[in-house]
Amino acid sequence: xxxxxxxxxxxxxxxxxxxxxxxxxxxxxxxxxxxxxxxxxxxxxxxxxxxxxxxxxxxxxxxxxxxxxxxxxxxxxxxxxxxxxxxxxxxxxxxxxxxxxxxxxxxxxxxxxxxxxxxxxxxxxxxxxxxxxxxxxxxxxxxxxxxxxxxxxxxxxxxxxxxxxxxxxxxxxxxxxxxxxxxxxxxxxxxxxxxxxxxxxxxxxx
Numbered sequence: 670x671x672x673x674x675x676x677x678x679x680x681x682x683x684x685x686x687x688x689x690x691x692x693x694x695x696x697x698x699x700x701x702x703x704x705x706x707x708x709x710x711x712x713x714x715x716x717x718x719x720x721x722x723x724x725x726x727x728x729x730x731x732x733x734x735x736x737x738x739x740x741x742x743x744x745x746x747x748x749x750x751x752x753x754x755x756x757x758x759x760x761x762x763x764x765x766x767x768x769x770x771x772x773x774x775x776x777x778x779x780x781x782x783x784x785x786x787x788x789x790x791x792x793x794x795x796x797x798x799x800x801x802x803x804x805x806x807x808x809x810x811x812x813x814x815x816x817x818x819x820x821x822x823x824x825x826x827x828x829x830x831x832x833x834x835x836x837x838x839x840x841x842x843x844x845x846x847x848x849x850x851x852x853x854x855x856x857x858x859x860x861x862x863x864x865x866x867x868x869x870x871x872x873x874x875x
Contacts, residue, residue, distance in 0.1 A: 672700050680779045681709045682747075682772060686717040694726050701733050701744065710742025711779040715772050717748055724760060731765045743767065747775035 670693045673684040681704050685697070697714075704712055714730065716722070734744040749757065749768040758764040769775040 670696070672696070674700070674704070677772075678776050678780045680711045680713055680776045682713045682715055682776075684715045684717055685719060687719070689716070689719050689722055689726055691723045691725050694723070694729050697726060698729050698733065701730075705733075705737065705740070710737045710740040712737065712742070712744045713747050713772060713775040713779065714744065715747040715775075716753075719748075720750075720753065722753070722757060727757060727760045727766065731761065734766065743779060745769060745775045745778065747772045 670689055671686040673686070675682045675684070683700055683704065689697075701712060701714075730744060730746075737744050745767040746757070747769045749770060751770075754768045757766060757768055760766070767775075767778070769778065
């Protein structure tokens with residue numbers, strides 16, 4: 670195993686050439702710690718011609734990555750084939766070591782501007798907004814119901830108005846007229862009552 674250090678876009682690239690065996694862990698640890706002591710905490714471990722990584726080496730990388738995270742950095746692997754990535758991901762669940770196929774991908778990840786943190790109030794609609802949406806939905810339902818009732822009321826008013834404007838039944842109306850005429854004729858045919866004759870005055874006594 671051979672180590673070579675280079676820098677690119679504010680990231681430190683530690684290239685590891687050749688097979689990695691268990692007893693290489695101390696050399697690898699020393700190389701990573703030397704970089705961290707210089708204040709650089711964004712490190713790419715580029716594996717060149719490495720078909721496997723011993724579990725002890727993965728544990729060391731994972732433990733040092735925790736230190737780099739505390740310094741707002743990361744340690745990631747590059748040059749990882751799909752088969753090797755599957756074995757590395759199976760080392761811990763969920764996977765603790767980030768793997769990339771190319772050096773460029775790893776550097777892009779480490780040097781990308783941080784995404785702004787999204788607070789709980791920004792990650793989901795505010796409760797007041799949700800309540801406003803619910804109130805608006807209820808209001809629309811109430812307006813629709815009032816419109817329906819208003820339409821029924823208008824139809825009822827129209828029917829009542831037409832019923833009041835309609836003339837009464839003709840037969841009933843004529844019967845009332847004839848009854849009134851009969852009463853008038855009866856009244857006219859009835860002679861007026863005669864007044865009683867006054868009583869004659871008594872003759873004076875002689």
